Amino acid sequence: xxxxxxxxxxxxxxxxxxxxxxxxxxxxxxxxxxxxxxxxxxxxxxxxxxxxxxxxxxxxxxxxxxxxxxxxxxxxxxxxxxxxxxxxxxxxxxxxxxxxxxxxxxxxxxxxxxxxxxxxxxxxxxxxxxxxxxxxxxxxxxxxxxxxxxxxxxxxxxxxxxxxxxxxxxxxxxxxxxxxxxxxxxxxxxxxxxxxxxxxxxxxxxxxxxxxxxxxxxxxxxxxxxxxxxxxxxxxxxxxxxxxxxxxxxxxxxxxxxxxxxxxxxxxxxxxxxxxxxxxxxxxxxxxxxxxxxxxxxxxxxxxxxxxxxxxxxxxxxxxxxxxxxxxxxxxxxxxxxxxxxxxxxxxxxxxxxxxxxxxxxxxxxxxxxxxxxxxxxxxxxxxxxxxxxxxxxxxxxxxxxxxxxxxxx
Numbered sequence: 262x263x264x265x266x267x268x269x270x271x272x273x274x275x276x277x278x279x280x281x282x283x284x285x286x287x288x289x290x291x292x293x294x295x296x297x298x299x300x301x302x303x304x305x306x307x308x309x310x311x312x313x314x315x316x317x318x319x320x321x322x323x324x325x326x327x328x329x330x331x332x333x334x335x336x337x338x339x340x341x342x343x344x345x346x347x348x349x350x351x352x353x354x355x356x357x358x359x360x361x362x363x364x365x366x367x368x369x370x371x372x373x374x375x376x377x378x379x380x381x382x383x384x385x386x387x388x389x390x391x392x393x394x395x396x397x398x399x400x401x402x403x404x405x406x407x408x409x410x411x412x413x414x415x416x417x418x419x420x421x422x423x424x425x426x427x428x429x430x431x432x433x434x435x436x437x438x439x440x441x442x443x444x445x446x447x448x449x450x451x452x453x454x455x456x457x458x459x460x461x462x463x464x465x466x467x468x469x470x471x472x473x474x475x476x477x478x479x480x481x482x483x484x485x486x487x488x489x490x491x492x493x494x495x496x497x498x499x500x501x502x503x504x505x506x507x508x509x510x511x512x513x514x515x516x517x518x519x520x521x522x523x524x525x526x527x528x529x530x531x532x533x534x535x536x537x538x539x540x541x542x543x544x545x546x547x548x549x550x551x552x553x554x555x556x557x558x559x560x561x562x563x564x565x566x567x568x569x570x571x572x573x574x575x576x577x578x579x580x581x582x583x584x585x586x587x588x589x590x591x592x593x594x595x596x597x598x599x600x601x602x603x604x605x606x607x608x609x610x611x612x613x614x615x616x617x618x619x620x621x622x623x624x625x626x627x628x629x630x631x632x633x634x635x636x637x638x639x640x641x642x643x644x645x646x647x648x649x650x651x652x653x654x655x656x657x658x659x660x661x662x663x664x665x666x667x668x669x670x671x
Contacts, residue, residue, distance in 0.1 A: 267353045267363050270427035270479050273298035275364035276331060283329040283651075290329060290651040292632045294367065295555030297480055297518050299429070301367050303626040304647050305332035307559065307635035312343035313350065317640055322351050324641045326366065328648045334369045334521075334557060334635045336434055337419050341377035345370060349424035368425060369519070369557065371434035371484050372415040375404035379415070395461060397442045405438035407461055409468035416472060430519050431478040433465055437487045440496045451495055458498075459506050466510035466517065473516045482519035482554070489522050489530035492541040500548040501537040520549050521557040524631075526573055526600060526621050527564035527670075529663035531556075532628055546630035555632040561625050562618055562636070573600065574618035603669040604662045612653070619650055624663075627656035 280291040280300045287302075294301045306325045311318045322333070335344045352363060375383050375396070383404060386392050393414075397405040406412075420428055439461060443454045462483075469481040483503060490497035500520060507517035522545055524531045535541055537548045549556050564571045575597055582590065597617045604620060605613045612620065625634045638644045656662075 267349070267424045268426045269363045270425075271299055271367045271429045272364045273300070275362070276300040276367065279331050279365035280329075287329055287651040289626065289653060289655045293555075294332075294632050295518050295549070296553035297555060299367050299555075301332040301555070301633050302330045302651070303631075303633055304330060304622065304651060305334050305369075305557065305633040305635045306330050307637045308333065308335035308339050308344040308348065309637055310340065311335075311347060311637075311639055312340035313347035314343065315639075318347060319351060321638050321641050321644050322347065324644045325638055325648065326351070328644065329651065330644075330648065331365055332367045332369065332557075332633050332635075334371075334559075335423075336371040336374070337415050338371075338374035338376050338379065338434070342418070342422050345419055345422035349422055353424050363425075367429045368423060369430040369432065369521075370419050370423065370428055371432040371521075372412055372419065373405055373407050373434035373436060373438070375406055375411075376402060380404060382414075397438050399438050399442045399445075405435070405442075407433050407436050407439075407465040409464060412465060412468050416477060420477065427476055427479055429479040431469060431472070431481045432484045432519065432521055433462075433482075434484050435486055436462060436465070436483060437485055437496055437498050440487070440498070444495045454495075455502075459502055462503065463506040463509050466507050466515070470511040470516060478516075480516040480518035482517055482521070484521035484557075484559070486523050488520065488537075488545050489524065489528070489534060490536065491530075491534060492536045497536060499537045499541075500545050500552075500554075501539075501543075504548075504552055517554070519555045519557065520545070521559060521635075523560040524558045524625060524628075525561050525564045526604065526624065526663065526666055527566055527571065528560075529667075531558070532630070532660060533663060533667075546628070550630045556630055557633050557635055558625055558628075558631055559635045561622055561634050571596065573597070573621045575616055599669075600666070603666050607658045607661050607665060608656070616646070619646065622647055623650050623653055623656055624659045626650065627659040629659075 277300045291300050333348055335348055393406050393411040395408040439458050472478045485498045487496045488498045507515040522531045531545045535544055537543055562573045601617050636647045
C-alpha cells in the first residue's frame with residue numbers, strides 16, 4: 262500500500278473539541294463511544310447507496326460534517342468501494358466540512374462481503390489455485406468471508422480508498438452469513454455450527470488485534486443483523502459469546518469496542534429481546550453497556566416486518582403519479598399516521614406535529630445505551646432534517662414508545 266494521504270486517527274481530545282463547537286445548539290448532540298474515549302455525534306452519516314460519482318452525495322456529506330456530524334459509517338461493499346472513495350476524498354480536502362481535521366472525525370468501515378469486484382477477485386483466486394480460505398458461498402453474486410487472509414486483503418484496499426493511515430473502527434460485516442449458509446444448505450447440529458462460527462470469529466478477531474497493534478485500525482467489532490434475534494434462532498449471534506471470542510484473541514485488554522445492530526420503531530429487539538449474557542438474560546444493548554461497548558444503530562427508518570420493507574418516513578411527492586402509485590402512497594400515509602398515533606402519547610405535545618422520520622430518529626437516539634443512529638442522508642435536505650433533531654433534549658421514555666407499538670400491533 263502506498264503512503265495514505267491522510268495521516269493520524271480520531272482522538273479523544275479532537276473529537277471532544279469538535280463537539281464543543283456545537284454545544285450551544287446540539288443539546289443532545291454527542292455521546293462517548295463506549296470505552297474508546299471518542300466523542301461521537303448521536304446522528305451519523307450512513308454511506309449505504311452513497312458513491313463518489315454523484316455530486317449530490319458529496320454535498321450531503323460535506324453538509325453533515327459542517328452541521329456537527331463526526332461519525333461516518335461505510336463498508337467495502339457499498340457501491341463497490343465508491344462510498345469509501347468519496348469519504349476519503351472529502352476528508353482529505355481542507356474546508357470541506359471536516360472542521361478541526363481528520364482527528365475530529367470517526368470513520369467506521371466494514372469488511373466481509375464478497376460481491377462486485379471482490380467477487381471477481383475471489384473467482385480469479387480460485388481459478389489460479391489459491392482461493393481465499395473458508396469462503397461462504399451463500400448465493401450467486403453474494404459470497405462472504407472473515408478468514409484473516411481475506412480480511413488482510415480487504416483492510417488494505419479499504420484504507421487505500423479511504424486514504425487513511427488508521428481506520429478508527431473496523432467491523433466484521435454480518436459475519437452470521439456462516440450460520441445462515443449452514444442453516445440453508447448444510448443443516449446438522451446447531452451447537453456444532455455455532456462452535457465453528459465462534460472459532461472463525463476468534464480467528465478473525467486475532468487478526469484484528471494484530472492490525473490494531475500495527476496501527477492499521479484503532480479498534481474493531483461486528484455489525485450483526487442477528488445480534489438482536491431471539492436466542493433460539495439458528496442464525497442468532499450472541500454479544501456475550503463475541504466478547505468471549507475477543508478475550509480469547511486479545512486477552513482482557515482486547516480492542517473489541519463497537520457493535521452495530523439494526524433497530525427501529527418496529528424492530529426494537531436490541532433494546533427489548535433478552536438473548537445474550539448469563540443465561541441469555543440480557544438484551545444486546547444491556548450486554549454492550551455492561552462491557553463498555555459503543556453501539557451504532559442502522560436501518561432507523563427501514564423496518565423489515567414479515568419479509569416486507571416498511572419505510573418509517575412520509576412519502577416524497579413526485580408528479581405525475583399513476584393511479585397505482587397514488588394508491589400505494591395513500592396506504593403509506595395511513596401506515597405512517599397509525600405509527601404516529603401510537604407513539605404520540607409518550608411524546609411531548611410540542612413534538613407531536615414533527616415528521617415521523619424525526620420522531621423515529623429522536624426515540625432511537627434517546628434509547629439508553631445507543632451511541633449513534635446511522636441515517637442515510639444522501640441529499641442535503643435529509644441532512645438538515647435529521648441533524649435538526651440534535652437540538653432536542655433527550656426523550657426519557659423511549660422504551661415505552663417501542664412497547665406501545667408492540668401492543669398496538671399485537
